[in-house]
């Protein structure tokens with residue numbers, strides 16, 4: 401049968417015939433606590449259980465990842481239950497849930513909005529919104545010395561305002577308004593809908609993979625608590641999108657005709673296109689808006705929050721970083737400029753190393769769930785030893801085989817990242833020679849943005865945004881561990897990796913840090 405051939409691959413004992421490792425993986429107390437020991441015990445590729453006695457391959461092997469993500473094009477799609485869940489999160493058939501040719505069409509339509517030239521134009525917006533956050537903190541938030549601030553909450557509002565303005569020329573007013581319904585709804589979305597689901601619900605959801613689309617389309621509307629929660633965010637978004645298209649739609653159409661390549665103009669033009677290959681339906685257009693809003697804000701806010709936590713844990717590095725930013729500020733002022741340019745930001749080596757190291761150490765997406773469309777052979781960079789002691793350097797698989805990519809474990813491989821990969825140390829990037837690595841990710845060979853045809857479309861957007869926000873924040877504020885209490889931050893697997901405080905889950909997903917203005 402199809403799975404028998406994998407029995408010779410070693411892996412951890414399967415905890416349940418029904419769930420395989422699926423349930424266990426969602427129940428981790430610390431993201432990666434499953435993956436990291438597996439690499440140490442079995443090598444970079446191992447066998448885990450799937451549903452109902454099935455076997456899966458799990459891998460962190462650079463060559464296997466390269467094969468699956470890059471070289472095979474669309475031959476290793478996302479598991480169907482995963483894409484269908486993305487559809488629920490996007491409120492319709494958007495780019496994260498589309499597969500094959502539909503995805504190719506959508507991606508081609510949207511790509512021009514994410515070119516390097518296009519994104520440069522957003523830098524002033526990133527900076528102004530960052531400065532607005534600084535001002536808020538200075539005037540309203542840091543009212544007493546040693547104030548503990550939930551930095552992730554503030555950053556999520558900042559990045560929500562940014563994605564609204566950058567993509568849709570729309571103001572969410574999340575930084576200004578205390579009670580913004582949409583930003584509130586987003587802020588607990590993953591926690592409420594994805595973290596620690598019951599066994600039954602998880603089983604039911606993963607089984608979607610085997611069902612025909614029309615059945616899933618009915619099940620997607622089932623009245624479970626989790627689905628209702630996600631749909632309620634979608635409803636709020638649809639209201640916003642409706643207003644937005646009413647207000648900006650005709651203007652966007654004109655801009656599109658003049659060749660503007662901002663997201664909204666591109667989407668509106670594609671929506672009006674007569675040509676099937678470049679057309680987006682109404683549903684698709686709205687789903688893209690919702691997708692970009694979701695995929696484009698909390699991801700970046702989270703990454704910056706993890707970086708600030710690490711800088712709080714590493715005050716000496718933080719001080720070097722601040723000095724680097726200030727020195728560049730002098731150069732900038734001497735030129736007569738008032739803002740950093742993209743070149744200035746790219747020249748901040750310590751900052752960029754800290755960003756890379758944070759993406760490596762705290763990848764927001766831990767695992768990707770894929771399956772093979774065709775029979776294939778997966779090549780391995782580091783051979784493994786089978787149950788009978790033979791050396792395996794390639795794994796033949798059958799069409800339909802489930803495969804999990806361990807992005808978090810790849811990001812910790814000493815063979816790729818050098819010694820002490822379990823320590824956050826940005827200086828490692830001074831020693832890394834990317835030409836010696838297997839080409840993988842879109843950025844710095846990290847797989848934190850995934851890779852290949854399904855890689856993150858917004859990685860450059862995120863990078864410039866992180867550079868801009870971090871350079872403003874770190875120049876004006878010092879981040880340290882909270883003084884009022886000890887907060888033990890857990891990294892939890894909730895679809896996206898989210899921070900929770902051990903013993904204080906009632907606080908929700910928070911990143912508490914002590915923030916002090918620096919003179």
Ligand code: HEM
Pocket residue numbers: 478495496497507563691692695696697699700703764765768847848849850853854855856857858859861862
């Ligand atoms: C640090 C910030 C970010 C990280 C770590 C990140 C990470 C990722 C990852 C790992 C994927 C692949 C997911 C999968 O295959 O299931 C992805 C896809 C995606 N990301 Fe990001 N992302 C970030 C920021 C952004 C931003 C700012 C945007 C938009 C402005 C964005 C838009 C998207 C979209 C649309 C996709 C789906 C692409 C496709 O399937 O063709 N992301 N991202």
